[in-house]
Amino acid sequence: MTLAHIAAFTGLALVYGLLLPARLRGWAVLAISVIAVYWLQPALPVRYLDFALPTATLLLTTCVWWLTRPAGRGVTRDDGWTLALIGAIVLALALTRNLRADLRLTASRPPDALVVAVVLALIMAALLVVWQALHRLWPGAVLIVMMIALVVLFVVQKAEPLAVATSALLRAQTGQQTNLAALTDLQWLGFSYLAFRLLHTLRDRQTGRLPALSLREYTAYALFFPALTAGPIDRAERFVADYQALSQARGLLPSRLVIGGTRISIGLLKKFVLADSLALFALNPTNAAQTSDAGALWVLLYAYAWRLFLDFSGYTDIAIGLGILFGVRLPENFDRPYLRQNITAFWQSWHMTLSNWVRFYVFSPLSRALLQRRPRPSPLLVVFSAQVVTMLIIGLWHGVTLNFAIWGLWHGLGLFAHKVWSDHTRVQYMRLAGRPRLRMLWHVAGVVMTFHFVALGWVWFALPDTQAALAVFARLFGIGR
């Protein structure tokens, strides 16, 4: 989101809160979210892809809603109106093809509206046929197939060789140069977050935890515009409780304006002043290769660590602030992570909604599955396996590269090491209860060590390849050039 996007959303929030009748609020949130999917999508070099990907976002959302309906729940009139509204917005955006570029909301000139309508109708018909066939043959597999499809899409978009091959294929279809295909060609706005929201609802439908949601509620949840680009990853049942209350709540309350406005202001300061200033000298592949002095490299690394936190938590503040203005309370994502005493506490306060998601859908089921094995493995082995796999998934969520995998492994091993350490030192720590100064020293040492462990981990995150990261590690400790 740029400053212009944030200003426009804030302005809309005021109109929404002060002028819009309560019964229309839910519809307005839906409409703004659907439009934002196109408006926030960056321009892509492959022809029409910056229109096709947002449209795919809507299709996927609708498909997953269809699959996650409780058995026996038909299509209501509300669902029909929602589908009509989404379709109308898509076609209206396609019709802007003949307007001047500065009057369009899409990143580039959209395809012909008639082509869009026909292609969408064909895809939906094909999906319905596939669903019916699958449902008849193997009803229990539909949700699993959808989950696998989402994971495959995720991997294709995040793994460079697959993304480049896909881009080359698309470029060939549009008559563009295939040798220019690149990972960035498939920059799909918010897909990482969308995929995890959809996976959560699919899994919760499997386990019967997901409440019945209308298409409108489901789409508003999956695509809620403040959280589209950088999270947080809300839970459907929590979001929908707020969403359903929109039509009963009073208009824009002064409290909401103060709290939301303050949150947005602080987010703007963190993201656009502090993080963007630190970005001028934060560690990156270019300056890492140019810097040989260990002290200077530490400065660049500290700048990177703080820039990342301020950038991401700033965006979260803006998202939460906008959510508050629109009447939806998004979950918190950060809680002073760099002041945590150990790596476990760090992961309970950094990107909390992602770590909760992975804990809920990976760590806990995996631990349970391992503990149920016969012969029963040692608890330490269970913890080790579950933590490493969980953190590997968090690493690969950022991008399917060796460096992100190593970063995940780094934290998985760190979490395991902390578990072993805390088990062994629990008694000594308890003895510090009557010695506040020593306890404070223990605390400060823990914060400093945790911060440096995390900061050093960012080397894997900031640099594109393992060799460059290893070279930086060596130079940070005065080894090599």
Place this chain on the structure above:
Amino acid sequence: MSGWRWLEGAEGSYSWSFVGRVLAKALALFLLTNLAFAAIDPWPLLGRISLYGHLAPLRPRFPYGEQPDRSYSLSLSDMNALFGSHVIARPKAGDEYRVILIGDSSVWGFLLRPDETLAVALNDLAMTSGDGRQIRAYNLGYPEMSLFKDLLLLDRALAHDPDLIVWLVTLESFAPQRQLAPALVRDNADAVRRLAAQHALDLDLDNAGLAEPDLLGRTIVGRRRALADWLRYQLYGLAWAATGIDQIYPDEIALRASDLQADESWHDFDRPRDFAAGEISFPVLAAGNERAGATPLLVVNEPMFISDGANSDVRYNFWYPRWAYDRYRELLHAEAASAGWNLVDLWDAIAPQEFTDSPVHLTPEGTRQLAELLQPAIRQLAGEAF
């Protein structure tokens, strides 16, 4: 986030009148701060605040560049920020004989690393003045072709107590239309007007687009670009400190053209004719000599690439037709002789292979040769008999 709990009072904790008061106070503060900023105009003082010399080392040459994220440098017009970040800001040592080098991108060191510039090459010669002081050269070149820009920098540099000024010039910097064109000149309107008046320079100041901010332009909002540039420049100091890089070095340099068009034009001159008064900016060079006062000033006609390719009988290089450059040299020698300037003419002193992408940009070896060639004149002016 627990840090936000203070904001999460009951729904009724804030009233519309509270919101109104906050907005009114914010607006009042915003207006008052801006008006106070405009009234006090602390910009000249703010520009003096510098991280350089404290958190980041001082730079050996002025910042210049349009891609700051890659060069860790950016083009600035604030003289205080420029000089405050430069090594010349260091106090002059008791045994230092301070030489400042003024000129265009060839002095600044385009495509040269900070340790390959003319100033460094001169310092490597470890010269001493007649009274035994160490001769130390400072690179005050700036990559714009304008004598007036040089005059502006010279004027400001005098505050740093130079013992000798070396001013490297070439015909391109004498074109009248170039004098007020650089942003560095246009953004320093007060100094430009003062210098033009002091030295009775005939310049079209009213149509030069000089930046002379009104009340709104002096507010924080009006100065936002300058403030942001100043802040970015301070922060790039840390990247500069880490990498030692202050310009972009391309992997391959496109060499200056050797084969030339059979074209005799130079700026507004489409065919050979003599320069009339006002068509070549000798008065600016004279103003510089006047401004230097008692500080000795050495004018150097800088070396240039001399082509032997196609049409080299018509042009010396991509910039200069032979007639214009020859006439310029005649006039330069005549002016220097009549005004008593110290002049060294090195126009053809460096071999063609030592020039890189333009007719005046030198290789490190060419720069070293130029330093050797300048050495006798500098020693002489520094009072050492040999």
